[in-house]
Amino acid sequence: MLLDGKTLSKISDKELAAFRRQNLGFVFQNFNLLDNFTLRDNIFLPLVLAGMQYDEMEKRLIPLAKVLGIHDLLGKFPYEVSGGQKQRAAIARAIITEPKLLLADEPTGALDSKSTDSLLDVFGKLNEGGQTIVMVTHSVKAASHAGRVLFIKDGVIFHQIYRGEATNKEMYQRISDSLTRMLSQNPQGGEQDA
């Protein structure tokens, strides 16, 4: 595997950490917010690690918090807000560094349906704004918001779907069908559908 032209195994832990910080943003199923930080400080964490000035951090946070609808909650601690709000704070933390790539690992897994909808809306807005998002999910609904869906079964790419001009509803149907087919087939019988 290559990372910016370098073999992964040859990059030091420190460089890897810096790379993650500068180029990648992560969103997790269980939010991974630090309990002892307010939402604001949780979001600032990667910037502080990058050595940014406080004023600069504030400048970045305010518009972002408004987009995510958490600007009233910044002084609160993770245990004081709902799961959806926690996840939005986690997204803010992931994209405040303006990463090239946002990686989301089952971001809707711990959310109720209402929070899931609002999270997917946020992802949609970010994506429209030019943010690349890679999301791993079991949720058909979450996947139906994507521009491109890859089906992975036991570590092998089984199938993929491009959105084209399809609506979310049509995407949902196509993903659903593909899943049914994938689950009813044996692992070797992979097929491509463009």
Add this chain to the structure above:
Amino acid sequence: MRKFFYGRLAADNLKKNRQTYLPYLISCSVTGAMLYTICSLSKNEGLKNMSRGAENTTEVLKFGTIIAMFFAAIFLFYTNSFLMKHRRKEFGLYQLLGMEKRHLARVLFAETVYTAGITMGCGFLLGILLDKLMYLLLLRVTGLISDAKVPFGFEINVFAMLTVAAFFGIVFILILLNAVRIVHFTKPISMLNEANAGEREPKTKVIMAILGVLLVGAGYVMSLCATDTSLILKFMLPAVLCVIVGTYFLFIAGSIALLKLLKKNKSYYYKTRHFTSISGMIYRMKQNAVGLSSICILSTMVLVMISSTSCMVFGAKEMMKELYPREIQSCGMVTEDENRLAFIDKINRHLETFGLHAENPLTYEQVRAGAVFSDGNFNECDYGNPHQRELSRTLTVICNSRYQEITGNAVSLEPDEILLSSTEPLPTLRRQTSLFGVKFKIKELIDPVYGFNNTFPGYVAVVSDLDALKRLEVDEHRYIHYYYLFDIPAEHELEIFGDQDTRYGNSDLLQNLDVMMLNMRNEDYTFYMSVYGAFFFIALFLGLLFTVQMVLMIYYKQISEGHDDRQRYIIMQNVGMSRAEIRQSIRSQILTVFFLPLVTAAIHTAFCIPIIRTVLYEMELSNSRLIYLILGCTFIAFSILYAVIYAVTAKIYYRIVSANSTAA
């Protein structure tokens, strides 16, 4: 069958929680062993039948037993409440699975029975092994070893066993009741959730923080002001209480107030190095403040106890040399100057009958009598008047030559001039004064003279020579004491003069020699060591007991922090901190938390020095270099021990933290 079930479950629980229970059992057993040992020593038959001095040792040991039990009870209770806190989730699960609270109580009862059984079994076994070792150590530090017969083999002291068993019985019943109380008053759901709920940010308790600063400050000021016995007796207990309570307040509220203040300073707080540390420290302090302040207090106690008592023991020889310039100090029962030579002659002839003669003879004179200071004069005390008796102090009058010998200060005095020292302020004192009606001019006010008025409140006057001293001599209440001091080989002392009981008891020897008082340096040294050696032993003993408890507290602190930090460690790695950065941040926090109590204990001990010095000075130990040396050595030794404890427990901590922490 059902009984069997609860027992099995209890045994399983102990096994499952062995990471926390094993250290608890070990520390309980060691505590049990130590309590058994000290209790058995205080009832030791060999010690009881030993010569004089040993009964002092026994008394001190009895006192030590009570203190040790008191602290042991607190520790056991404290560590158990820690264990219970970490098991709430488990209890919640049992209740969810359908166990009723009374069933849980039965499990807890079985657990307590096992714990008590193991503790007492191992404790007594270890205690019986330790007993002999401690006995030898005690004989060694008290100097009683020379006339002790130490039988071979191990003995079992039934009394000590019953006492310790009763002690543990009561403590464990209380612990069980507390555990049942915790289970009874908590809902199963809240028990399950408790561990998962986010730790709330502690509130800033400004008043408590300020109180903490004030209390510790007050304690320090009191210690610095306590320059003599009466003040120490007044200030010692309040000062100690102030510092203890103040330390708890400072650790609990002061630390958090300070950290929050730092957090408010945005340009300081939002820096890579400070960001995670400050917020991490706030939570660490919230969880550990009580434990840390306990560790701090314990460390201070160990340091102060061991250093002050070892000063007493290691300074004893030198102190005795200063107090008794010669091996034998005798004071003649003579009122006439002519008889003085006769009294010395009688002693010398008595020595000759044993084929010995007095070496390095030294003679001096002094007048010592009760005096009442009023209106600038020192008057004779009328003992029939209770008011006068109350005001009466000992006035010692010595000659200038003797003063020079003691202090090394050469001052020339005219026949009508004196030097004066007093342990209390004398507001109406003028240049002209009189001692028992004889007029003198005060040439200089001097510091309390060592060996005369540092122990009891009183006055010392220095006159020019024997002729001046003779002017004070009046009646049968007040006459010149003639002292005759000399050396003889120590092994012949008892043979020649008998021990203290025979000398002052039924023997006519002193009467025949015209001797009113005869002290032997060696004899007093033995007597002194039998008391202060025992104090030293108790200090070592309690020091060991406290250290065992401290190790356990530190161990638990590391374990609970390790579990808390693991999740944090994973998240920080996910957000883009390198492993090295995380380790550095965590290490600096752990080091701060770990060494904060030690540093605070060092500061407390430093402020204790005035009290220690004054107390030791009262006990005639005036060598401050020795005091500082011993304090320094004790502190270094303790710090090394502390660092070793750190190194060992930090390993456990890192093992917990780095388990499964390689995510993302």
